[in-house]
Amino acid sequence: MSGLQLLAPAGLIALLGLPLVVLYHMRQTTPVVRDVPSLRFWRMAMREEADQDRFKRPPITLLFILHLLLIALLAFALARPAASRAIGGFASRTEPSHVILLLDGSTSMSATDPQTGEPLFDSARNVALDRLEGLREGDVATVILMGTHSSTYEATDTAGLRSVADRLRSVSLPGGRADLNAALELTADLMLPSMRDEVVVITDGAVAADPSIVERVGASVELVSLSGGNDNVAITDIATKASPSNPGEQQLYARIANFGAAPVTAPVVISADGIELSRADVTIDPNGDAEELTQDLPAGAATVDVQVEALDALPADNRASSVLQQGNEFGLRILYVADVPTKLQRALGVLPGAKITLASPTEAAATRIEGAFDLAVYEHVLPPTSLPNTPVLLVNPPVGGLLPMDGVMANPLADRVSAQDPLLHGVELAGVTFGQTPIHRLDATATEVVGATGGPLIYRATAPETGQPMVVLAFDVALSNLPQRVAFPILMANIASELAPSPLPASTALGEPLDYRPRPGAATVRITPPVGEPLDLAIAVDAGSGADQGAAPAEPLRVTTYADTGQPGQYLVTELDADGNEIGVGRFVVNAGHPRESDLTPNPELAGVLSQAKPIGDAGEASSLADLWPALAVVAFLLLLFEWLVMLLPRRRVRRVRRLATAPVR
8 A cells, every 4th residue: 555645534533432432441340240148238338439439440351442443443434545556455446437438430340350250349349338337326438439420428327327338239330430539639528527537449459549639638548459350352442434445435443452461362353233244363462552453334334343252351341332323313414515526525524423415506595504404614605695594614705705805815824823712723734825815804703713914814703694603714725735734624623513513423432421512402412321211411501691581591502411421332312302302313332441441450559659648637646546445344344243242252151150150059
């Protein structure tokens, strides 16, 4: 025992019982049993002696010493002595405990535990349940289940602890990626100064922690690492694009990685709409190396699947799928109006989900555009009357049309660039030539994105009369070297993303939130996951600032986000109008393979980083104290038992002497 402290010194007041015990024993004496013929004169002698000696020296007997020890033990126990170490297993905690369990629910926890044959998540859940069962009345528990997004369960009493335990037994693996840093930041905000905080991280070790965040936790962090098999092959990426060799068809791209320590050779099967297209043995080098595959897909195919037939620790990431056709409702519907199509058509055609309708100016004038197309692109031409009521991209619009122009720039160079504009994200314009370009006169609604000395080259504005968003490329694409650069398709993708509703992606990475803009008129987006109940997402509305009551309602924000993409499989997306009528149905796929989650190798630095977490102030010393009153209570009980035996034995001896005295003489 070291560092002995008295947590309740007022309990020593009970030591006042010691003089009372002494007085009691000074007044009380044990009479000697004697056989006398008469008590007449004996009683008179005893009365005289009692009057003269009312208080005598206390007898130093075993019973007297036991009584003093009992009072001293009780007083010491009431003072709540505490030591830095438990004594003989009898000591108890001095303060209620607050246990915070960080439970890893990422996809890697679905790997098989080699010891139990069950998923690692089941083993981790059992560890968490054991910690909860060890809590007592007055303790507090918080469980943070880390996955695609963190779920928190709290309990402050016995009923709450049972409820949290029941929820843990029934909860399924959330999947996705575990953000340990976010969970540790939340943990730092959950510290309870009046309690002994304990933080326990239960994981397979395939996570990382920021040392600066760990240092701010404010309590020691215990790591419970569950070891699974590290050998794993995974399809970490899958995508499709327009086939460069076969117009009208799509080409598959897949990346297969081997995170094990030995090379793996396994069959890889590619199927479209359930029909096998190819099967080949692929050898993948170890330690994270990967093989990349491409495959032309038949025209009209709706889905494609890739499967690696290998036995490893995480079978879920051995298969990946993608949607090839979303249908007219969820594709990017583009009307491309031009007398002679240029390379712009190709750049638009490779956009994800793009469906291009070619039309001459005459055909476009007779076509219903509003509601039928998400984006109208005019190259070298303008509509005969006014722009359609839909987002518009104008490329090299003719002089004398709807847009005012003043002269021509011979060979402009971009010397004014709004680098932070979303249209230029990932676009490098150094060395780009633009050729002869008209000088556009910008109105109050226009914002220059790229400009030359004479005037704007790329700008955004509001379309006249319709008020729709508009982007203008003032230069002629055919006279520029931009189409020969990687920047050109990136620029077209950025423009389409700004102007038109983003198409529903064919597939998304595990744990990545889905962001897309629904069709005009959609009031609710209903997403049905592979397992579980559908979730209705009301499209957020921008209430504006300072809107008066009775003013026209603001337009819905045309972006919705769905974050629960932790379960691999196919998700169904349904758009509903304000009356609940279905106006579009689409699909997207979440695949289990991920460069981080499929790598099951434990992080060797995790334990060292978590060990840097220290309690704030004296919390560490206070939390290590153990209350000794239970041990003192046990000793006091044993003394009471011994005192009872001491009191019992003389009475038995007296009764035995009396029986012998009264026995008849034979």
